Amino acid sequence: MRSVIRTNEFTLAVIAALGFxxxxxxxxxxxxxxxxxxxxxxxxxxxxxxGLAQMVVLAVGQMNLSVGVLTGFCAVASGWLMxxxxxxxxxxxLAALALGAVVxxxxxxxxxxxxxxxxxxxxxxxxxLEGLRYGVNGxxxxxxxxxxxxxxxxxxxxxxxxxxxxxxxxxxxxxxxFRRTVPGRHLLxxxxxxxxxxxxxxxxxxxxxxxxxxxxxxxxxxxVIVVAAFGSVNASIGDDLLLPSFAAPIIGGVAxxxxxxxxxxxxxxxxxxxxxxxxxxxxxxxxxxxxLIIGAVVLGAVLLGQFRDKLSGGPR
Amino acid sequence: MKTETAPEAPAVPPxxxxxxxxxxxxxxxxxxxxxxxxxxxxxxxxSSLTPAFLDPRLTLAPLxxxxxxxxxxxxxxxxxxxLGHMNMAVGRMAALSTFAMGLAYDxxxxxxxxxxxxxxxxxxxxGALAGLLIAxxxxxxxxxxxxxxFGLLGLVTILYTWATGGVSFAVQPSGLxxxxxxxxxxxxxxxxxxxxxxxxxxxAVAAALGVGLLFRHARLGRxxxxxxxxxxxxxxxxxxxxxxxxxxxxxxxxxxxxxxFLxxxxxxxFSANIGESFLLPSFLAxxxxxxxxxxxxxSVLGTALGATxxxxxxxxxxxxxxxxxxxxxxxxxxxxxxxxxxRLRAVLAERRAVSSS
Numbered sequence: 001m002r003s004v005i006r007t008n009e010f011t012l013a014v015i016a017a018l019g020f021x022x023x024x025x026x027x028x029x030x031x032x033x034x035x036x037x038x039x040x041x042x043x044x045x046x047x048x049x050x051g052l053a054q055m056v057v058l059a060v061g062q063m064n065l066s067v068g069v070l071t072g073f074c075a076v077a078s079g080w081l082m083x084x085x086x087x088x089x090x091x092x093x094l095a096a097l098a099l100g101a102v103v104x105x106x107x108x109x110x111x112x113x114x115x116x117x118x119x120x121x122x123x124x125x126x127x128x129l130e131g132l133r134y135g136v137n138g139x140x141x142x143x144x145x146x147x148x149x150x151x152x153x154x155x156x157x158x159x160x161x162x163x164x165x166x167x168x169x170x171x172x173x174x175x176x177x178f179r180r181t182v183p184g185r186h187l188l189x190x191x192x193x194x195x196x197x198x199x200x201x202x203x204x205x206x207x208x209x210x211x212x213x214x215x216x217x218x219x220x221x222x223x224v225i226v227v228a229a230f231g232s233v234n235a236s237i238g239d240d241l242l243l244p245s246f247a248a249p250i251i252g253g254v255a256x257x258x259x260x261x262x263x264x265x266x267x268x269x270x271x272x273x274x275x276x277x278x279x280x281x282x283x284x285x286x287x288x289x290x291x292l293i294i295g296a297v298v299l300g301a302v303l304l305g306q307f308r309d310k311l312s313g314g315p316r
Numbered sequence: 317m318k319t320e321t322a323p324e325a326p327a328v329p330p331x332x333x334x335x336x337x338x339x340x341x342x343x344x345x346x347x348x349x350x351x352x353x354x355x356x357x358x359x360x361x362x363s364s365l366t367p368a369f370l371d372p373r374l375t376l377a378p379l380x381x382x383x384x385x386x387x388x389x390x391x392x393x394x395x396x397x398x399l400g401h402m403n404m405a406v407g408r409m410a411a412l413s414t415f416a417m418g419l420a421y422d423x424x425x426x427x428x429x430x431x432x433x434x435x436x437x438x439x440x441x442x443g444a445l446a447g448l449l450i451a452x453x454x455x456x457x458x459x460x461x462x463x464x465x466f467g468l469l470g471l472v473t474i475l476y477t478w479a480t481g482g483v484s485f486a487v488q489p490s491g492l493x494x495x496x497x498x499x500x501x502x503x504x505x506x507x508x509x510x511x512x513x514x515x516x517x518x519x520a521v522a523a524a525l526g527v528g529l530l531f532r533h534a535r536l537g538r539x540x541x542x543x544x545x546x547x548x549x550x551x552x553x554x555x556x557x558x559x560x561x562x563x564x565x566x567x568x569x570x571x572x573x574x575x576x577f578l579x580x581x582x583x584x585x586f587s588a589n590i591g592e593s594f595l596l597p598s599f600l601a602x603x604x605x606x607x608x609x610x611x612x613x614x615s616v617l618g619t620a621l622g623a624t625x626x627x628x629x630x631x632x633x634x635x636x637x638x639x640x641x642x643x644x645x646x647x648x649x650x651x652x653x654x655x656x657x658x659r660l661r662a663v664l665a666e667r668r669a670v671s672s673s
Binding site: 063110114115116117119120121123124125126127128129130131132133134135235243247250256257286288289290291292293294295296298299302303306 | 402449453454455456458459460462463464465466467468469470471473474477596599603609610639641642643644645646647648649651652655656659
């Protein structure tokens with residue numbers, strides 16, 4: 001029991017629950033009305049998936065700066081497939097996923113073949129993708145595509161938005177991947193200690209490529225959520241996703257050095273960030289205070305983690 | 317006879333000759349030379365495609381002013397890359413510092429130089445704060461400066477709204493417009509006029525020289541590099557590594573502030589959007605110039621060349637009517653190509669060094 005209470009996830013869960021309750025009381029329970037709660041969860045799906053996309057590369061000690069822009073690129077590309085090319089929605093969805101995975105694969109291959117730091121490689125591909133994302137449709141907006149897909153984005157099951165359920169399913173799948181599958185364990189082993197992993201017969205290169213490909217695939221899923229839930233896509237999607245993609249795993253207790261992940265922590269952190277976001281719109285606070293608060297929260301979470309490690313005698 | 321020849325004997329076998337140090341790679345393996353050649357090729361290409369590229373007043377003078385800004389931006393990142401750290405808040409540090417400058421000019425009416433010094437102090441202060449957090453807590457510099465960036469992003473906008481009710485100061489300190497528009501060609505001694513170089517260029521050159529001398533000859537700079545290459549060894553050698561980390565981050569903040577000032581001078585306004593475009597170029601310039609993210613080694617000349625290359629590409633493609641988004645595509649491709657070539661060159665040079673020895 002003590003060990004459960006000591007965990008970062010437990011702290012985050014308590015903070016999230018308290019924050020949610022406090023916000024519900026402060027808004028005269030407006031937060032709990034069907035419409036507000038629905039919107040709260042619907043727009044929580046994207047931060048969760050984008051945070052997981054960053055988390056899988058952090059697991060091998062890499063970073064993916066292209067994750068936000070890649071989401072935008074996949075979203076715009078699937079918009080193009082549906083509106084300009086006239087393809088049905090399922091094809092566009094699959095294409096977005098495939099595109100994300102392929103770009104991730106390219107990132108991974110570039111990292112292992114050039115031996116350049118992943119930070120720099122994804123910085124370069126981010127810049128390239130920014131150009132490509134704009135190149136699809138310029139400043140134009142795609143809208144009015146597949147009613148089925150948009151309906152999926154707006155649909156709810158028992159008051160819970162379907163896109164949120166999708167995000168939860170993805171989170172569970174990622175958690176199972178890292179906990180139960182051999183490639184997932186290999187990824188973590190390689191991230192934790194590449195040398196020991198190699199001696200145990202694990203290919204670090206394969207782990208790097210797999211992590212980047214997964215990250216791209218998750219960015220593809222994020223793009224599908226955007227396309228379905230937002231109802232329109234343009235070339236500015238993804239610009240404001242880079243910092244949140246790091247904020248969620250870092251607040252959630254994922255180590256930048258690799259080898260240690262927390263899916264629950266990432267999801268809870270995304271929830272917390274969303275809480276701050278919603279309080280901003282509920283109380284009509286200057287948007288900029290939110291950035292200030294999130295910055296402070298990220299720093300606070302990291303310092304807290306450091307402090308706890310010191311108390312428990314070194315990092316776990 | 318025997319006694320005379322005997323001492324010579326050991327020197328005869330070629331195997332006893334000292335091997336060339338591993339760093340003595342062939343000339344063509346020097347990344348700086350490669351950058352210089354690429355810049356020269358691009359300049360020739362752009363001037364043949366559009367003669368306007370060589371227009372001294374419309375193209376070359378603004379190009380030099382832009383390069384000046386981004387050399388200093390690159391140096392701001394280089395200051396912490398020396399440690400193997402990153403400064404994700406480089407743009408927002410510049411924004412906060414230029415806010416302080418604008419406030420000083422607007423409310424106190426201080427002269428240009430005093431306001432600049434105020435801004436530099438603010439930049440160095442916020443950089444030192446980041447360094448202190450990193451050194452004291454041992455948290456990854458990426459996380460600390462990313463969080464700081466988030467925080468400053470909010471703070472800067474709030475401060476501008478509070479102080480100006482908008483997003484920029486209306487004040488124009490005397491001398492700012494000279495920095496913006498004048499070149500040395502406007503200042504004559506009798507018949508002899510200066511070259512057509514904007515007044516901001518010497519500031520950037522001085523900053524580059526200062527940083528170069530610091531890392532090459534000054535004790536502080538050498539100790540920062542040693543901290544970057546092996547913190548434990550540096551600590552054991554009696555270097556106060558925590559203080560060196562703070563110093564490097566303070567230097568980064570100071571240079572970011574200077575870059576913000578130069579951009580404000582080029583734009584003619586102290587506004588909240590200064591620094592927004594700093595992050596990517598701040599990494600591009602040092603990395604293109606051969607500075608590693610691992611720390612322990614820096615190249616100031618390479619950073620200057622890297623910034624020049626990026627700005628030449630921007631300017632050239634801009635004149636050829638490429639849109640900003642297309643520019644990004646090509647900049648990204650150039651970065652990847654340059655880095656891959658660099659890697660290839662290093663591998664080839666190593667092979668040649670091995671086979672010739």
